[in-house]
Amino acid sequence: MRVISCLFSLWISIVFICTPVEGVKSYLFKTCEQSGFCSRNRHLAGEIAKAGGEYQPRYSVNIESILAHDNGTVSGLIEKSLNDGSVVGLPFTISVLEDSNLRLTIDEARRLVGGLGVSNGKLKTRRYNEAADWALQDGKPRIAEKGAVEVKTSSDSLQLKYGEYETSVQYYPFKVAVKYKGETQLILNHDNLLNIEHFRTKEEQTAEDSIHVSPEESTFDSFQDSFKDSKKDKLPFGPESVSVDVSFVGYDHVYGIPEHADSLELKDTVGAEPYRLYNVDIFEYEINSRLPMYGAIPFMFGVKPGFASGVFWMNSADTYVDIERVKHGESTLTTEKRTTSHWMSESGVLDVVFFVKESPQELSTSYGSLTGFVQLPNLFSLGYHQCRWNYNDESDVLQVHNNMDKYGIPYDTIWLDIEYTEEKKYFTWKKELFPDPDRMLSVLDETGRYMVVIIDPHLKVNYEVSDYVVKHSLGVRDSDCKKTYHGHCWPGESVWIDTLDPEASQYWSELYVNGSRLMGNSQNLHIWNDMNEPSVFNGPETSAPKDLVHFQNWEHRSVHNLYGMTFHEATYDALKTRFYNQRPFILTRSFFSGSQRTAAMWTGDNMAKWEYLRGSIPMVLTLNVVGMPFAGADVGGFFGDPSKELLVRWYQTGIWYPFFRAHAHIDSRRREPWIAGEPYTSIMRDAVRLRYALLPVFYTAFQESHTVGTPVMRPVFYETPNNVASYGIEDEFFVGNSGLLVKPVVDEGATSVDVYLPDDELYYDFQTFIALHGQGFHTVEAPLEKIPVFIKGGHVVAMKQRYRRSSKLMKYDPYTLVIALSSKGSASGKLYIDDGETFDNELGDFVNVAFTFDGRKLSSSVTGGLDQPFVQSLARVTVERIIFIGDLKPSKEIKVSQGGEQWVAQYESSEGAITIKNPQVKINSDWTVSV
Numbered sequence: 001m002r003v004i005s006c007l008f009s010l011w012i013s014i015v016f017i018c019t020p021v022e023g024v025k026s027y028l029f030k031t032c033e034q035s036g037f038c039s040r041n042r043h044l045a046g047e048i049a050k051a052g053g054e055y056q057p058r059y060s061v062n063i064e065s066i067l068a069h070d071n072g073t074v075s076g077l078i079e080k081s082l083n084d085g086s087v088v089g090l091p092f093t094i095s096v097l098e099d100s101n102l103r104l105t106i107d108e109a110r111r112l113v114g115g116l117g118v119s120n121g122k123l124k125t126r127r128y129n130e131a132a133d134w135a136l137q138d139g140k141p142r143i144a145e146k147g148a149v150e151v152k153t154s155s156d157s158l159q160l161k162y163g164e165y166e167t168s169v170q171y172y173p174f175k176v177a178v179k180y181k182g183e184t185q186l187i188l189n190h191d192n193l194l195n196i197e198h199f200r201t202k203e204e205q206t207a208e209d210s211i212h213v214s215p216e217e218s219t220f221d222s223f224q225d226s227f228k229d230s231k232k233d234k235l236p237f238g239p240e241s242v243s244v245d246v247s248f249v250g251y252d253h254v255y256g257i258p259e260h261a262d263s264l265e266l267k268d269t270v271g272a273e274p275y276r277l278y279n280v281d282i283f284e285y286e287i288n289s290r291l292p293m294y295g296a297i298p299f300m301f302g303v304k305p306g307f308a309s310g311v312f313w314m315n316s317a318d319t320y321v322d323i324e325r326v327k328h329g330e331s332t333l334t335t336e337k338r339t340t341s342h343w344m345s346e347s348g349v350l351d352v353v354f355f356v357k358e359s360p361q362e363l364s365t366s367y368g369s370l371t372g373f374v375q376l377p378n379l380f381s382l383g384y385h386q387c388r389w390n391y392n393d394e395s396d397v398l399q400v401h402n403n404m405d406k407y408g409i410p411y412d413t414i415w416l417d418i419e420y421t422e423e424k425k426y427f428t429w430k431k432e433l434f435p436d437p438d439r440m441l442s443v444l445d446e447t448g449r450y451m452v453v454i455i456d457p458h459l460k461v462n463y464e465v466s467d468y469v470v471k472h473s474l475g476v477r478d479s480d481c482k483k484t485y486h487g488h489c490w491p492g493e494s495v496w497i498d499t500l501d502p503e504a505s506q507y508w509s510e511l512y513v514n515g516s517r518l519m520g521n522s523q524n525l526h527i528w529n530d531m532n533e534p535s536v537f538n539g540p541e542t543s544a545p546k547d548l549v550h551f552q553n554w555e556h557r558s559v560h561n562l563y564g565m566t567f568h569e570a571t572y573d574a575l576k577t578r579f580y581n582q583r584p585f586i587l588t589r590s591f592f593s594g595s596q597r598t599a600a601m602w603t604g605d606n607m608a609k610w611e612y613l614r615g616s617i618p619m620v621l622t623l624n625v626v627g628m629p630f631a632g633a634d635v636g637g638f639f640g641d642p643s644k645e646l647l648v649r650w651y652q653t654g655i656w657y658p659f660f661r662a663h664a665h666i667d668s669r670r671r672e673p674w675i676a677g678e679p680y681t682s683i684m685r686d687a688v689r690l691r692y693a694l695l696p697v698f699y700t701a702f703q704e705s706h707t708v709g710t711p712v713m714r715p716v717f718y719e720t721p722n723n724v725a726s727y728g729i730e731d732e733f734f735v736g737n738s739g740l741l742v743k744p745v746v747d748e749g750a751t752s753v754d755v756y757l758p759d760d761e762l763y764y765d766f767q768t769f770i771a772l773h774g775q776g777f778h779t780v781e782a783p784l785e786k787i788p789v790f791i792k793g794g795h796v797v798a799m800k801q802r803y804r805r806s807s808k809l810m811k812y813d814p815y816t817l818v819i820a821l822s823s824k825g826s827a828s829g830k831l832y833i834d835d836g837e838t839f840d841n842e843l844g845d846f847v848n849v850a851f852t853f854d855g856r857k858l859s860s861s862v863t864g865g866l867d868q869p870f871v872q873s874l875a876r877v878t879v880e881r882i883i884f885i886g887d888l889k890p891s892k893e894i895k896v897s898q899g900g901e902q903w904v905a906q907y908e909s910s911e912g913a914i915t916i917k918n919p920q921v922k923i924n925s926d927w928t929v930s931v
């Protein structure tokens with residue numbers, strides 16, 4: 001058996017390391033037609049569409065079951081009509097949540113009790129209903145205050161009124177419509193595609209004249225899976241999918257539901273593959289594809305002038321989503337155009353939250369309030385990360401480290417992939433290559449640098465960690481619920497830790513304690529969680545069999561998309577326990593709604609091709625608009641060898657990703673910035689230095705995202721939600737609320753770009769200060785050394801322009817303020833400062849600085865913990881220059897006031913700018929500069 005395992009490991013190595021780059025093997029992954037539940041639900045939709053007005057819907061509300069509760073919640077029973085007139089009971093609850101969001105849940109009464117007679121009697125019989133416990137910030141959403149909701153019933157519908165919102169629940173056919181300010185925004189089950197595949201045995205379904213299968217239904221793969229390696233799936237509960245359509249009324253533009261290597265705006269899927277949410281290890285993914293990828297956030301929203309509406313589908317099972325734009329047409333509910341979405345999940349309950357707001361930013365805030373805002377990251381993690389698979393040994397690591405300083409390239413973190421371990425056993429070091437990790441880490445620490453190492457959920461069999469997991473039943477189990485599941489990944493034969501189990505998570509923490517084999521005594525080592533979809537090389541669709549069993553006997557089928565999140569959350573909790581008052585940094589490949597609370601992500605195994613550089617921008621923008629802003633793509637492309645031009649343009653793009661890391665495959669040539677030679681090295685160095693100069697901008701953007709959900713990398717339509725022409729712009733973006741507009745060069749040989757200005761404000765070239773004006777496209781020059789970056793008039797940007805080797809060494813450096821005057825001659829901006837490392841900010845040790853310029857006087861107003869230790873230490877930090885760009889004619893004397901004192905500052909004029917030299921104001925208290 002050991003020989004077979006070794007041979008299998010060798011084969012895996014050959015296939016996954018030595019295979020030429022040819023693109024994704026799409027035959028490994030199911031299409032909708034090959035997926036039983038998707039095929040059945042699409043078939044149902046087609047049959048209902050063909051029947052038109054002749055179709056008799058099967059779902060209705062039992063009027064006598066309706067019960068209104070004091071807290072704005074209504075419960076009752078939906079009845080699904082079977083062929084003989086009997087019904088299946090489906091308990092439902094509608095709740096008005098805080099912030100006027102609406103939640104609908106539908107369960108199945110028969111599944112709430114035992115005695116179903118399924119093939120595995122140890123499994124939980126009820127439908128999985130705990131996805132929300134993981135996805136939501138507090139596990140359970142907060143219900144609206146008592147008395148905030150008015151509930152009325154009539155003979156044909158139920159009405160809920162709350163503020164300017166109204167929800168109507170039609171009894172038959174069952175439909176839910178959400179209105180805001182008198183306009184219908186969302187309709188659930190508009191097209192009667194609600195389908196709860198109720199429990200039935202195989203014998204009940206296949207009986208002659210079965211009452212359980214309606215004429216419009218398909219039975220394809222109801223009790224078996226015919227797709228390749230999935231044929232072993234036992235499907236103990238038979239068909240159990242949930243699906244429904246949700247219409248965005250009056251909306252043409254919808255976004256979200258990552259992860260897909262596709263456009264920012266979601267496409268119609270009529271006659272094509274639907275979008276699929278199923279976390280898989282997709283090797284060499286394709287651009288412009290709706291194939292599943294590593295993560296899943298089932299949140300979609302639409303935008304139109306004056307409104308933004310969203311749907312959050314809280315289901316962690318395999319899910320497909322169809323999208324169709326519908327023209328004006330007759331309907332009992334609306335005659336407006338609409339975009340309809342058809343959500344189809346393999347199992348679980350129907351649990352959906354509706355959002356209706358006035359702008360996409362309000363929607364982001366509301367969704368973030370529910371699922372949690374992004375963690376406020378450790379400042380070092382916003383710097384430059386240098387990675388490849390793999391740095392060879394300690395000497396190699398330190399040589400790269402030294403070369404960064406030799407070539408004047410700031411960086412914060414160097415990374416190690418799987419080869420640092422002993423035989424790919426996690427929590428070990430290969431001693432002949434890394435004999436003294438503490439020593440290596442202490443060298444990095446001298447200049448404020450960090451290291452990140454990879455730890456995956458698969459554990460090689462027959463060593464102390466995997467042995468403990470097996471012995472104490474802390475791993476994912478086989479479908480019989482008895483034995484720990486064995487599959488194959490990088491180490492060969494492996495087991496997977498089950499981080500849905502609190503005891504497994506507790507053991508995981510013990511592996512990171514101070515003095516552990518992995519962590520030693522270092523305080524500058526953080527963790528990368530890869531392969532946590534989970535990736536199983538010999539599993540169906542390169543993932544875990546769906547009939548595996550987790551904690552509390554839930555099938556993997558129902559928890560698949562959130563498994564990766566449970567793993568990186570366990571790692572986050574482990575590091576938080578290990579470090580004394582230090583923010584952990586975790587990078588995850590697999591994610592779900594809520595992952596933003598504890599991890600950053602990257603877009604996985606991209607390729608060193610121009611189309612992947614172009615595709616990275618809409619991918620990262622999509623993640624930002626669904627509450628996962630700490631995102632990036634491998635700079636340079638993971639597979640292959642980029643040309644020098646492509647590498648330069650990727651660095652010039654990558655510095656704007658919220659997560660900025662260069663990474664490469666083990667077979668790729670070395671490509672650290674100095675290897676390309678001049679002029680490429682200097683251009684990449686200058687790009688990285690610009691990222692460091694703008695770290696105050698990025699950190700402030702993250703703090704805003706942490707508190708109100710503003711995307712860090714923000715689509716243009718967030719700036720101008722009433723400008724429909726901006727809705728499709730996906731190749732340029734704003735950085736938070738800074739006013740910085742970026743249009744990276746992403747085409748080979750390009751020396752100019754067309755920049756879209758979404759409004760009539762002034763936009764200044766961030767390098768030359770030359771102004772552009774006028775809504776629409778403007779052609780600007782962009783030779784290889786130039787990044788097209790503009791600052792919108794009316795904004796103040798705070799920078800740190802002194803070169804330092806790492807972000808930690810910049811802590812007490814002075815600031816430069818850039819004041820971009822609006823067409824009215826005014827400007828404003830914000831700066832957030834804390835120590836960038838600890839959780840002391842949660843105790844009030846931070847400051848918010850607000851800058852305003854009214855045409856005559858620049859003022860700085862400071863709020864926060866002014867008596868706190870770190871804030872007081874900022875007294876040494878000054879503003880070393882203030883640059884006004886725009887039409888400003890200063891007085892002969894510029895007067896500066898702070899702390900009751902006044903003095904005169906010198907200035908100089910240049911084309912398009914006035915620079916005040918060393919005004920000597922301290923950043924941590926109020927001051928004014930009169931110009």
